[in-house]
Amino acid sequence: MQLGKSFSVKLWHLSILKKLVRPPLTRVRTQQCVSAPTERPLCTHGLEENQRFYVTTPIFYVNAAPHIGHLYSAVIADYLHRYWLMRGVQSKFSTGTDEHGLKIQQAAYSAGKEPLRFCTEVSVQFKDLFKKCDISYTDYIRTTEDRHRRAVEHFWTVLQDKGFIYKGTYEGWYSTPDESFLTPSQVGDRTDSDGRTVKISLESGHKVEWMKEENYMFRLSEFRSPLQRWLRENSEAIQPKRFYHAALQWLQEDLPDLSVSRQRSRLQWGIPVPGDSEQTVYVWLDALVNYLTVAGYPQDCSCWWGVAHHVVGKDILKFHAIYWPAFLMAAELPLPRKIFVHSHWTVEGQKMSKSLGNVVDPLERSQSFTTDGLRYFLLRQGVPDSDCDYYDDKAVKLLNTELADSLGGLLNRCTARSLNPAQVYPNFYVECFPRELEPGGAGRRAVSEDYKMLESVSHLSRLVEHHYEDLQAYKALEAIAGCVRQTNGFLQRHAPWKLDRRDPEQQRWLDTVLHVSLECLRVYGTLLQPVVPQLADKLLSRLGVGPEERFWANLQFLSSQHGDTCPFEGRTLGPETGVLFSRLERPKQSKVQSKGQSQKTQSKVTKHAKTTEVV
Numbered sequence: 001m002q003l004g005k006s007f008s009v010k011l012w013h014l015s016i017l018k019k020l021v022r023p024p025l026t027r028v029r030t031q032q033c034v035s036a037p038t039e040r041p042l043c044t045h046g047l048e049e050n051q052r053f054y055v056t057t058p059i060f061y062v063n064a065a066p067h068i069g070h071l072y073s074a075v076i077a078d079y080l081h082r083y084w085l086m087r088g089v090q091s092k093f094s095t096g097t098d099e100h101g102l103k104i105q106q107a108a109y110s111a112g113k114e115p116l117r118f119c120t121e122v123s124v125q126f127k128d129l130f131k132k133c134d135i136s137y138t139d140y141i142r143t144t145e146d147r148h149r150r151a152v153e154h155f156w157t158v159l160q161d162k163g164f165i166y167k168g169t170y171e172g173w174y175s176t177p178d179e180s181f182l183t184p185s186q187v188g189d190r191t192d193s194d195g196r197t198v199k200i201s202l203e204s205g206h207k208v209e210w211m212k213e214e215n216y217m218f219r220l221s222e223f224r225s226p227l228q229r230w231l232r233e234n235s236e237a238i239q240p241k242r243f244y245h246a247a248l249q250w251l252q253e254d255l256p257d258l259s260v261s262r263q264r265s266r267l268q269w270g271i272p273v274p275g276d277s278e279q280t281v282y283v284w285l286d287a288l289v290n291y292l293t294v295a296g297y298p299q300d301c302s303c304w305w306g307v308a309h310h311v312v313g314k315d316i317l318k319f320h321a322i323y324w325p326a327f328l329m330a331a332e333l334p335l336p337r338k339i340f341v342h343s344h345w346t347v348e349g350q351k352m353s354k355s356l357g358n359v360v361d362p363l364e365r366s367q368s369f370t371t372d373g374l375r376y377f378l379l380r381q382g383v384p385d386s387d388c389d390y391y392d393d394k395a396v397k398l399l400n401t402e403l404a405d406s407l408g409g410l411l412n413r414c415t416a417r418s419l420n421p422a423q424v425y426p427n428f429y430v431e432c433f434p435r436e437l438e439p440g441g442a443g444r445r446a447v448s449e450d451y452k453m454l455e456s457v458s459h460l461s462r463l464v465e466h467h468y469e470d471l472q473a474y475k476a477l478e479a480i481a482g483c484v485r486q487t488n489g490f491l492q493r494h495a496p497w498k499l500d501r502r503d504p505e506q507q508r509w510l511d512t513v514l515h516v517s518l519e520c521l522r523v524y525g526t527l528l529q530p531v532v533p534q535l536a537d538k539l540l541s542r543l544g545v546g547p548e549e550r551f552w553a554n555l556q557f558l559s560s561q562h563g564d565t566c567p568f569e570g571r572t573l574g575p576e577t578g579v580l581f582s583r584l585e586r587p588k589q590s591k592v593q594s595k596g597q598s599q600k601t602q603s604k605v606t607k608h609a610k611t612t613e614v615v
């Protein structure tokens, strides 16, 4: 490498890094109406940056049908997208499929299909799953599309023109099944069936061989310090924190230049290197550029690109936290605002994976548990910091307790005709439940525990907002479930069904108890919309809350107690009286599929080399 080049990169970096790295998205309070999540978002350049949000899932490799882990990434991105729409922010949400590479090429041929047809069939399975599970993406990208090829070619040319790509000879360990070059520390010894010692990839277990190949290299080594500086100056750039520290740790080690092409004689199913038909663009460089393609690259993509947030599994952290920012720095493009990392769903302690075949079918589970049931379970039980073992029983227990009994039971009780024959949102009588718990207030029926409940509910939206934005949906849902329990306790404590409606004083207290309970339910329904959209819609419709009254800005709680007008008081409840969430039986077909039976996909494909050290 030329010394001058390296020096100029550092100078360039110092001067523009500040420009590229933007402060985190700040919260906005706006009352404006937003488009439905499924509508294509417009980009209004005039809007402030904090009024735009662009979230992506990884694009999924089409070597087999989707499993619960893929849906989990998609549900996380979906709830973030829906949440920001509720905040009045313009949001774009992309997902899709990664369709190039040797494994796809081989699988297609062994299935007797054209690679594109093979890819289309699997891509459609992902798309169908996402539609059925209410993943409200605004863009679905396939890396075999022309718009993507144009973006990759342009991106490559920019990197090459700026001197960051050079032709070199790679020599080292290579795993053909993984399509991956490995450093000596990623290689170990194993004894094969003939008693011979062979070299294997420590991560995948596949055999590796020493190989020498001429291909294109990216000057990754020049970006070690810029990457360190970026991370140090942006301690929130990768969340949760343990993954941020893992990325910094990787940067302590050597960062060799990266091979970014393969000889076309070995890999034809991919985008040819511009100007060199003998080489194919490395599948990871190809795949990562999808985020730019969706943003409009190579045309002006500044509207969305500056506000990008990636949701990724921890298996692909290195590609997103090291390679991708380095490519972007080299192309002088802004870096992602945030990389949200989540851990894995495991089966008996082992990562659920297409290659291992130990998968749980998300379509089947969405039918057994309902779409919202499955979404709720994934977000309530999935902890981004740590892996989580999947069991059907765990899902059934959780959903029966929290959605059927606790939330559904609460709605049922306080909208029952026996308690509320007029089927209206009853009035609130402040003398029964004054704002302050003053000793001896005449007519006051509320007790100190009721005030504690009100306090919890009035702080709930701030708490949920904080957890949703930090990718800690499980904490948000835990807080909501806790408040639902408190509200059930409130109802139980005052047993409105025992009050005598002929006595005006008791009727006023009954109305007040119901009003407070419905107000709580309205808050829970509104906050739950990003996670369980159908269930929340059912709940809010039953309460008579209109579509334009379901935004974050409509979360004022118990206005009547504060002397403000409550728009809901006296309003007729919605006519739909059905069960909110039916109790579940344990699904009959609840076994995790074994390798042989796992995929409806055309043929079995071994693990794709996109994985890296799992932190």
Ligand SMILES: Nc1ncnc2c1ncn2[C@@H]1O[C@H](COP(=O)(O)OP(=O)(O)OP(=O)(O)O)[C@@H](O)[C@H]1O
Pocket (backbone or CB within 6 Å): 058, 060, 061, 062, 063, 068, 069, 070, 072, 073, 311, 312, 313, 314, 315, 316, 343, 344, 345, 346, 351, 352, 353, 354, 355, 356, 606, 607, 608, 610, 611
């Ligand atoms: N077990 C899992 N738990 C959570 N997310 C997962 C899981 N498996 C895959 N994902 C999500 O899918 C992304 C990568 O998907 P990929 O297509 O490589 O799936 P895979 O099952 O790991 O495939 P393979 O076994 O072929 O490597 C991950 O980064 C993550 O976002």
